[in-house]
Amino acid sequence: MSSDKHLTPDGPIIETAGLTKRFRKTLAVDGISFQVERGQVFGFLGPNGSGKTTTIGMLLGIITPTGGGFRLFGGDSPAEIHAARQRIGATLETPNFYPYLSCRDNLRIAANVKGKGEADIDGVLEIVGLAKRRKTKFKACSLGMKQRLALAATMLGDPELIILDEPANGLDPEGMREIRHIIHDLADRGKTIFLSSHLLWEVERTCTHVAIIQLGQLIRQASVAEITAGTVSVGLRGGDDLSALETLVGEYPGAVSVRVHEDRVIAELEEDDFASLNRFAAGRGIYLSHLAREQRTLEDVFMEVTGATESGFGEVQ
Amino acid sequence: MSTTAVLLRNETLKLRKRLAFWVTMGLFAFIKVVSHGEAYLDARNDPEKTFALPAAWSRIMSDESMVSVIFGAVVLILLVSTEFTWRTARQNVIDGLSKTEWFWGKAALLPIVGAIFIFSQILIGGGFALAGTDLAAARSAIVGGPFFQALGGFFLAFFVMGSLAFAVALAIRSSGPAMAAWFAWIGFGERLVVLGLGRLFEGLRPALGYLPFGTSLKLLDYDAFDPAAYQRAVEAAEAAGRAAPEPVAVGTAALVAFGWILLLAAISYLWFRKRDL
Numbered sequence: 001m002s003s004d005k006h007l008t009p010d011g012p013i014i015e016t017a018g019l020t021k022r023f024r025k026t027l028a029v030d031g032i033s034f035q036v037e038r039g040q041v042f043g044f045l046g047p048n049g050s051g052k053t054t055t056i057g058m059l060l061g062i063i064t065p066t067g068g069g070f071r072l073f074g075g076d077s078p079a080e081i082h083a084a085r086q087r088i089g090a091t092l093e094t095p096n097f098y099p100y101l102s103c104r105d106n107l108r109i110a111a112n113v114k115g116k117g118e119a120d121i122d123g124v125l126e127i128v129g130l131a132k133r134r135k136t137k138f139k140a141c142s143l144g145m146k147q148r149l150a151l152a153a154t155m156l157g158d159p160e161l162i163i164l165d166e167p168a169n170g171l172d173p174e175g176m177r178e179i180r181h182i183i184h185d186l187a188d189r190g191k192t193i194f195l196s197s198h199l200l201w202e203v204e205r206t207c208t209h210v211a212i213i214q215l216g217q218l219i220r221q222a223s224v225a226e227i228t229a230g231t232v233s234v235g236l237r238g239g240d241d242l243s244a245l246e247t248l249v250g251e252y253p254g255a256v257s258v259r260v261h262e263d264r265v266i267a268e269l270e271e272d273d274f275a276s277l278n279r280f281a282a283g284r285g286i287y288l289s290h291l292a293r294e295q296r297t298l299e300d301v302f303m304e305v306t307g308a309t310e311s312g313f314g315e316v317q
Numbered sequence: 318m319s320t321t322a323v324l325l326r327n328e329t330l331k332l333r334k335r336l337a338f339w340v341t342m343g344l345f346a347f348i349k350v351v352s353h354g355e356a357y358l359d360a361r362n363d364p365e366k367t368f369a370l371p372a373a374w375s376r377i378m379s380d381e382s383m384v385s386v387i388f389g390a391v392v393l394i395l396l397v398s399t400e401f402t403w404r405t406a407r408q409n410v411i412d413g414l415s416k417t418e419w420f421w422g423k424a425a426l427l428p429i430v431g432a433i434f435i436f437s438q439i440l441i442g443g444g445f446a447l448a449g450t451d452l453a454a455a456r457s458a459i460v461g462g463p464f465f466q467a468l469g470g471f472f473l474a475f476f477v478m479g480s481l482a483f484a485v486a487l488a489i490r491s492s493g494p495a496m497a498a499w500f501a502w503i504g505f506g507e508r509l510v511v512l513g514l515g516r517l518f519e520g521l522r523p524a525l526g527y528l529p530f531g532t533s534l535k536l537l538d539y540d541a542f543d544p545a546a547y548q549r550a551v552e553a554a555e556a557a558g559r560a561a562p563e564p565v566a567v568g569t570a571a572l573v574a575f576g577w578i579l580l581l582a583a584i585s586y587l588w589f590r591k592r593d594l
Contacts, residue, residue, distance in 0.1 A: 060411045062594035086413050096408035101334055109330065112323045113412040153412070 012037045013073055013161055013192050014059065020067030021054050021216075028054045030216035031068055036194055036209075038160075041187045043207035043224070044196040045298075047306060051216040052196045053093055056165055060090055073160075086115065089154030090163035095146040099139035103130055103149050106138055107156065116157030124152040128182060144175040151182055162186060163194045168202060180206055204228070204298040214306045228296050234274065235264045236281075237290035245286060252280050266294060320414075324422035328429070337395055345388045345434065349441040352381060357445040369450040370443065370459035375546045377442030378467050378539040385434040386475050386533065387503075390482035392430050394495045397423050397483060401490035407594040420589050424582065427483060431475040435468070463543035470536035470567065473574040477533050478503070480581035487585050503530050527573045529581075536574060541565035 014036040021029040029051040036042045046052045057063035059070060061081070069076060072084035097106040107121045125131045128148040133141070141149065147167060154162050164183070168176045176199070183206055187193055197203050203210060204224060211221040220227065236245060242260050249267045250258045254276065256268040269277065274291055281288050332338055353368075356376065360368035368376070400406040400423070409419050450459060482499050489495040511525045525531070540547040540562070551561040 057593070061416070062407050062410050064591075064593060082415055085411075090411050092407065092411060094404070096404040098331060098403060098405055100336060101331070105330065105334065109327050110408075110412050112327050113409055113414050115323065115413065153408075 011035065011071070011074060014070065014194065016055075016059075016068065016070040018068030019055065019058060019065055019070055021051070021058060021063060022066045028216055029058070029065075032213065032216070032218040033068075034211045034218055034221050036192065038192050039190060040209045041183070041193045041195065041207045043203035043210040044194060044213065045198075045200065045203060045210055045302060046213035048198075050213045052213060053165055054216075055213070056090075056092060056163060056194075056196060060088070060092065060163065061085060062092070086157075087159055088161045088163060089114075089156065089159035090165075091150040091154050091167070092163075092165045094169075095150035097138040097146070097149065097153075100137060102135045102137055103141065103145075103152075104134040106149065107153060110153045111156050114157045120156050120158070124155045127155065127185075128152040129178070143170045144172070147171060147175070147179065151179065155186070159191070161192045161194065163196075165196045166198065167195070168197065168199055176202060200299040200302055201297070210298065212302060212305055220301075220305050224298065227301050228298055234267050234269060234277070235261075235290065235292050235294045236267065236277075236288055237264050245281075248281060248284055248286055249277070251284075252277055264290065320418055321421075321425075324414075324418065324425060328422060328426060332396070332426075332429070335396070338392055341388060341392050341395075342433070342437070345384070346437060346441065348384060349381070349438055353377065353442045353445040357449050360449050367449075368446055370446045371457060371461060371464065372546070372549070373442070373446035373449075374464055374467065375539045375543065375549075377439065377446060378464075378471060379537060381442075382438065382471055382474070382537040383534070385438045385471075386478045386537070389430050389434040389475055390478055390499055391496060392434075393426060393479055393482045394486045394499060395492050396426055396430075397486035398490055398492040398495050401594075402492070404594075410594055416590055416594075417586075420586055423487075424483065427476060427479045428472075431472060431479060435471055435475060439468075463539070463546070466542040466567075467539045470538075470542060470571065473571055473578075474533035474536040477529050477536075477574050477577045477581075480578050480585070481529050484581045484585040484588075487589050507531065527570070529577050532570055532573050532577060535565045535570040536567075538565055541567050541570075 012035040014034075016035075017033050018031040019029060019033070020027070020031050032051075032055065044052055044055070054063055058065045059072065072081050073087060075081055075084050098109065101109070103125065104121060107125070108118055111118050111121055122131065122134075125134050128151050130145060130148055130152060133145060136145070138146065138149070147169070151164070151167060154164065167183070168179050171179060180202060183193060183195065187206075193207075195203065195207060207224055209221070209223050210227055212219050236249060242263075242265060245265050246258050246260050249255055249265055252267070252269075254270045254273065256270055258265060258267045260266075267277075274293075278288055278291060356368040356373075360366045367373075400409075406419060410416060414422070447459070452459070481502065482495075485498050485502075486492070486495045489498060507528050507530045510528060511531070515522045515525055526535075535541065540550045541564070547562075547564065554561045
């Protein structure tokens with residue numbers, strides 16, 4: 001593997017080192033290195049155009065890297081990577097099937113390619129709730145059915161690693177819930193799942209670990225618990241003047257940061273001592289009418305580290 | 318199951334269920350039935366005309382053979398380029414095929430589609446001609462050595478133009494533009510190259526007859542493989558006051574055809590390997 005970093009053969013299921021892809025003048029993936037361990041439900045996050053799909057495409061052999069390298073199941077030679085791909089079920093971007101073939105025939109094609117035989121087909125159609133629609137042509141399927149068929153195809157042959165790129169794209173809340181349940185079921189069965197998604201709250205509910213990528217660079221990788229932990233965040237209301245309250249809290253010795261958000265002031269505190277803050281405010285003549293812990297979400301972290309705004313993801317390459 | 322068996326199984330499943338393929342086949346068969354049926358009826362109604370084997374092979378495997386090549390190329394372009402439109406080529410590789418395996422799976426369509434169209438043409442034309450043949454009075458075998466040699470030439474010609482269609486479909490990845498490019502080449506592209514290069518380099522003129530389309534036309538001439546049929550064509554030309562047809566250097570044309578097939582396959586493979594899916 002042409003790489004600046006050393007990769008251990010007995011390491012993670014996926015391990016990239018300085019993985020890079022340049023499309024002429026555009027650097028789509030800029031030397032990213034991350035690891036996915038066995039049994040993780042790994043969320044791969046990033047704004048549109050950040051390089052998520054290109055990265056997955058390189059892992060799946062449909063895009064040739066222009067730098068760096070990767071290991072799948074510890075192997076990095078072309079033969080090892082080809083063999084490793086037989087242990088992966090994956091779908092990239094939209095569900096890709098033959099429109100004139102039925103759901104079942106499309107799965108027959110996929111099963112033959114995977115070299116796993118056709119015995120699993122009815123089982124996976126049952127799991128994703130398409131058993132009764134097995135004869136429906138792909139072109140006649142709704143978007144939700146197409147997504148479920150793609151998920152069924154990834155499960156053929158009982159792969160150890162499942163890679164899903166935006167599996168809930170275009171689904172209604174019910175469809176999203178079904179997909180989430182299927183992913184949870186797969187995780188419960190010990191599968192390693194690599195999930196790329198825009199839906200941060202879905203990722204937070206589903207994943208154990210996340211990596212955040214922006215402009216082709218990896219900017220954060222940690223467990224979901226670690227990434228959402230940190231300073232204590234508190235929301236405050238009191239008095240008529242929010243800016244006065246902001247100034248006051250800014251003077252509080254334990255405050256790390258203070259900002260006005262909608263109808264309240266949000267403060268990051270060094271310690272979980274709300275009584276002290278309340279006393280401090282009262283001592284300055286402001287009596288707080290609201291003082292509550294603000295749960296830091298993956299979305300907050302994502303917004304913070306990518307510099308995105310609430311109205312959008314900001315500028316991308 | 319071996320990879321080859323998997324590839325063939327998948328390709329035949331897709332082909333069997335593809336309406337576009339059956340529509341194209343139906344149209345092709347209709348054209349052939351009309352054309353050869355007309356020849357059969359003409360021979361029945363006009364004692365001056367004949368449409369009987371083995372002489373009828375000259376008509377069945379010459380004049381209209383390009384129709385098979387054209388229909389076959391259209392089907393090949395449809396089958397290959399839609400794999401990119403639907404992104405199923407990408408999914409096949411994601412599911413575990415290597416790009417090389419995918420390429421050879423598609424390349425296997427060339428002989429399959431070629432055989433379907435060539436044998437359909439022979440069966441339909443041969444069927445009508447056989448109906449008009451007095452088997453008891455036939456002076457020679459209705460299927461002899463020249464037939465099989467011409468059949469070989471027919472396949473070679475199909476492979477040359479099919480390889481070109483395959484290369485164009487892999488390069489352009491969209492059926493409409495790929496068909497337009499292929500038809501442009503046989504319609505006027507090759508002629509323009511022959512004219513342009515022929516003017517610039519006079520010494521090249523004999524070789525310019527061996528560009529892909531020109532080579533295919535030489536190999537689609539049944540009379541080139543059957544001395545008796547060629548003699549009849551010469552006599553017919555002299556009787557009509559026309560110049561006798563030039564004899565075809567079959568061996569040279571076959572060698573050049575192999576060269577084109579290898580070259581086009583190599584270019585297609587290297588180009589496909591290099592590009593992302």
